Amino acid sequence: MSSHILPKRVYYTIFAILLFCTYLTVQIAFFDLGALNTVAALAIATFKATIVVLFFMHVKYSTRLTWAVVLGSVFWLGILLALTMSDYLTRVWRTYG
Amino acid sequence: MSHEAAAHQGHHPALAHHFDSLAQQTEATTLGMWVFLVTEVLFFGGLFATYMIYRSWYPDAFAVASHELDVVLGTTNTVVLITSSLTMALAVHAAQLGQRKLLMTFLILTMILGGVFLGIKSVEYYHKFVEHHIPGPGFQFEKEYFRHAQIFFSLYFVMTGLHAIHMIIGIGIMLVMLWWSWNGTITAEYSSPIEISGLYWHFVDIVWIFLFPLLYLIGRHAH
Numbered sequence: 001m002s003s004h005i006l007p008k009r010v011y012y013t014i015f016a017i018l019l020f021c022t023y024l025t026v027q028i029a030f031f032d033l034g035a036l037n038t039v040a041a042l043a044i045a046t047f048k049a050t051i052v053v054l055f056f057m058h059v060k061y062s063t064r065l066t067w068a069v070v071l072g073s074v075f076w077l078g079i080l081l082a083l084t085m086s087d088y089l090t091r092v093w094r095t096y097g
Numbered sequence: 098m099s100h101e102a103a104a105h106q107g108h109h110p111a112l113a114h115h116f117d118s119l120a121q122q123t124e125a126t127t128l129g130m131w132v133f134l135v136t137e138v139l140f141f142g143g144l145f146a147t148y149m150i151y152r153s154w155y156p157d158a159f160a161v162a163s164h165e166l167d168v169v170l171g172t173t174n175t176v177v178l179i180t181s182s183l184t185m186a187l188a189v190h191a192a193q194l195g196q197r198k199l200l201m202t203f204l205i206l207t208m209i210l211g212g213v214f215l216g217i218k219s220v221e222y223y224h225k226f227v228e229h230h231i232p233g234p235g236f237q238f239e240k241e242y243f244r245h246a247q248i249f250f251s252l253y254f255v256m257t258g259l260h261a262i263h264m265i266i267g268i269g270i271m272l273v274m275l276w277w278s279w280n281g282t283i284t285a286e287y288s289s290p291i292e293i294s295g296l297y298w299h300f301v302d303i304v305w306i307f308l309f310p311l312l313y314l315i316g317r318h319a320h
Contacts (some may be wrong), residue, residue: 005193014132015183022175029314037318041310049303056186058292058298063124077142079128081148083148088153 004061014055021048111287123289130293134300141304142169144256148311151248158245159317165230166253167221171313174217175305181210182302189295192278201278204291207298208271211264219263237239253312260308262303270294286307 004086025044033040054060116122126172152159176239213221229237232247232254237245277283283291 002135005190008190009241009307011186012181014186015179018179019176019181022172022179022234025310026172026314029310032318039315042141042307043312045307048306052182052299052303052306056182057296061128066128069128069131069135073138076135077138078137080142081149083154086151092204 004058006055006058010055014051017051018048050094109284109286111284119286125293126289126293127296130296134296137300141256141259144259145253145307147201147216148252149258151245151252152315154246155245156316158242160319161198161242162246162249162253163313163315164317165222165225166313167315167318170217170221174214175309177214177217178302178305181207182216182299183184185298186208189288189292192283192291194287195288197278197281197283200283200291201275204271204275204278206305208268208275211268211271215261215264216225218257225254225278243254245268256308260301260304263304267294267298267301270297 023043025041028040028044029037031037053070059066112119112122116125129295152242184203184206188207191199191203225231229235230250232251236243236247236250271294274291277290282294
């Protein structure tokens with residue numbers, strides 16, 4: 001429930017982690033990791049988004065119904081991206097047939 | 098207002114008649130806001146899917162075009178937006194404790210930071226305009242990537258533009274929240290308008306968290 005009031009230090013901690021992750025994501029971009037560059041960038045962005053959702057948006061302390069809706073958005077976004085790419089990334093396979 | 102509910106809640110003016118209690122009302126508004134945010138996730142999701150397709154087709158053109166964006170300005174804006182999320186979270190905290198002056202201070206800070214973000218964004222747009230990087234008849238780019246770089250810049254302007262529109266709407270919401278805080282509508286018992294406005298603001302921050310590396314940081318090591 002939203003009556004759960006978090007201490008301010010939680011917000012400052014999350015803020016510090018977000019700043020550090022921003023620094024990290026910029027630094028990593030200047031190293032050549034091949035395909036891992038994109039993977040690293042998206043992994044850090046996903047981590048940042050997760051802590052914003054859990055703490056700044058209080059989902060960690062919300063009802064199960066709110067959890068279901070939040071996870072639902074991730075699930076449907078996953079369907080959108082995964083099914084789209086399963087088409088586009090496999091079109092070249094025809095050349096082997 | 099039903100008499101039963103009124104007896105339970107002691108006639109809170111913000112309690113709508115179709116809810117039993119303020120707690121139930123807050124739960125419903127929070128859930129409703131999240132359902133709206135799901136539609137927003139998929140709204141932006143369509144653009145991210147478009148981005149994925151074109152980047153998988155033209156990775157080199159995307160990397161070269163991405164280099165035209167200013168990493169320093171992009172990083173600065175990321176920090177500005179994250180800081181505005183902190184001030185928003187602190188505004189919600191102040192609202193929950195009924196600290197009216199602190200709440201108004203943090204709302205104003207959040208709006209100022211949102212304004213700074215939009216200011217930096219317009220400087221970037223202006224640079225792109227001067228450099229002829231607006232897709233269309235006036236577009237100029239090295240020959241090899243001329244066509245595909247336009248796709249990158251189209252996505253850049255649509256995605257950051259839609260994001261900026263959300264920021265402007267967010268600042269508008271903050272103005273209403275500032276008014277409601279000033280006139281005493283917001284109290285420690287009735288802070289949910291601030292909370293769900295905060296959800297919107299944080300969502301817009303999350304969109305930028307993904308836009309920043311995908312637009313500004315592609316193949317930076319190569320040059």
